[in-house]
Amino acid sequence: LCHPEGLAFDEKFALDPEDFDGVSADTLFSNTAAARGFTFDDIILLPGHIDFDVHSTSLKAKLTKEISLNIPMVSSPMDTVTEHKMAITMALEGGIGIIHKNLTIEQQVVEVKTVKRFRSGFITNPVCMSPDNTLKDVDAMVEEKGFSGFPVTVGGQVHKELLGIVTSRDVDFLEDRSQPLSSVMTPLENLVVLDAGCTLEEANRKLQESKKSRLPIVDKQFNLVSLVSRKDLLNSRDFPHASKNPETKQLLVGAAVSVKPYEESWKRLEALAEAGVDVVVFEGHGGDHQDMLDIIKKAKSAYPNLQVIGGNAVTSSEVYRLIQAGVDAIRVGKGVGSVATGQMVKAVGRAQMSAVYHTARIAKDYGVPVIADGGIKNSGCAIKALCLGASTVMMGSLLAGTEESPGSYYFQDGMRLKKYRGNFSLESLAQGNVTGGVMLAQGVSGAVVDKGTARRFIPYQAQSIRHGLQDLGIKTIEEVHKSLYDGRLRFEVRSSAAQREGGVHDLHSYAH
DSSP: OBOTTSOBOOSSOOSOGGGSSSBOHHHHHOOTTTOOOOOGGGEEEOOOOOOSOGGGOBOOEESSSSOEESSSEEEOOOTTTOSHHHHHHHHHTTSEEEEOSSSOHHHHHHHHHHHHHOOTTOBSSOOOBOTTOBHHHHHHHHHHHSOOOEEEEGGGOTTSBEEEEEOHHHHTTOSOTTOBGGGTSEEGGGOOOEETTOOHHHHHHHHHHHTOSEEEEEOTTOBEEEEEEHHHHHHOOOOTTOOBOTTTOOBOOEEEEESSSHHHHHHHHHHHHHHTOSEEEEEOSOTTOHHHHHHHHHHHHHOTTSEEEEEEEOSHHHHHHHHHHTOSEEEEOSSOSTTBOHHHHHOOOOOHHHHHHHHHHHHGGGTOOEEEESOOOSHHHHHHHHHTTOSEEEESTTTTTBTTSSSOOEEETTEEEEEEEOTTSHHHHHHTTOOSSOOOOOBOEEEEEOOBOHHHHHHHHHHHHHHHHHHHTOOBHHHHHHHHHHTOSOEEEOOHHHHHHTSOOSOSOOOO
16 A cells, blocks of 8 residues: 555554644643643543554553552542552552541551551451440441451550450340440450461461451460451452562552641651651642742652652642752642632632643653642543653542542432542641631532442553553553654544533433
């Protein structure tokens, strides 16, 4: 097959770049005369040549200069999104979770240590009861937690001396629910226990031999370390793509630290570093605030091996100063989250796709990854952010409402919901003990529908991104960025009619 003028067609690109459909990102975003900001729905990517299977794609991405992930997903440091359960799930699936800062220093350290101690199949933070608790307390805990076996320890705490265990076999059919657990529990001398440090295979074998439903794991002083249950072993599976520290083999985890007040923030940073946190995310009212730049410089000086993420930034100048301060990655986005109102309240910010492109093109020259933070409402948004230079995407509303997110479910208007709120909502600010002057709300509190477990949701989103890369004819995120900057990746601006056309339309009702 030949060109009409007799020229041979290139196998993959039959046209000169200037003849490609659509426009390059450089052309799309360099029209400063129009001064238009673009966001997710405004643009669409054009397909490329596909000569490989979707399983040939790789989602490996840089979170920071030194930390790589197997999927480009980060759970947001919000108090209705990420605590240890979400962070563990994110890391097991190949991403990472950032523990929110709306906790005391001690509480946040416990959350980080819980992630670090996690081993698949083991319950490292079991719910414990005290010998002084009653059967009525057990009934309430069963109702709240959905399971019926609890270790009994001194003070009802993990890492305290194990005294026994109470299960449904011990408490069923007992009429007097005021009895203390010390009178009905199975005592330690009648329990089968495992030594701390045992492997998952050893625990499984012991469960089979003992024919027990759960076994406590204790240290040499018989303090409870963790618990292993038959149900969790049956549900546990290998996570070959889990995000782990290559040296310690522990799961990766991050934590957020406010830049103010400085004394409290520095104590928090010191405690988190001692707890083994892999990356800290400094949060404030702007990436170019001098307080932000100062604490980044001091943190990198005091802890050179600790990865530091700064932000949020939306302009090239903000990025440049953050890089000068020494950041290892930059969060990008200002007032674009589903529960953020900063752009309405302060009239400052930027459309997210414009922000991602203009910040990433500067950061790439210094080897600093960019995290698209805000507005990621589906896998399509994540793909667009990655295709405009982001290395990873930070998700809040997408993960809110999953089983692993903090908070309890409740019913309203026949729907099972969970609370979801912005970090700068009045409710969140009040819980964070913000004092002095008028509290300025830059977010709202709301609710999201139950999404089920993140262990199903995250792989689905990752697979959707893989299919998006395949449609572009690109196998890796690294190749996506090369295609972005050499002009092979092509874009079009969508009219409002085209946006409607690209979604579900003209149906009375539908289901996935």
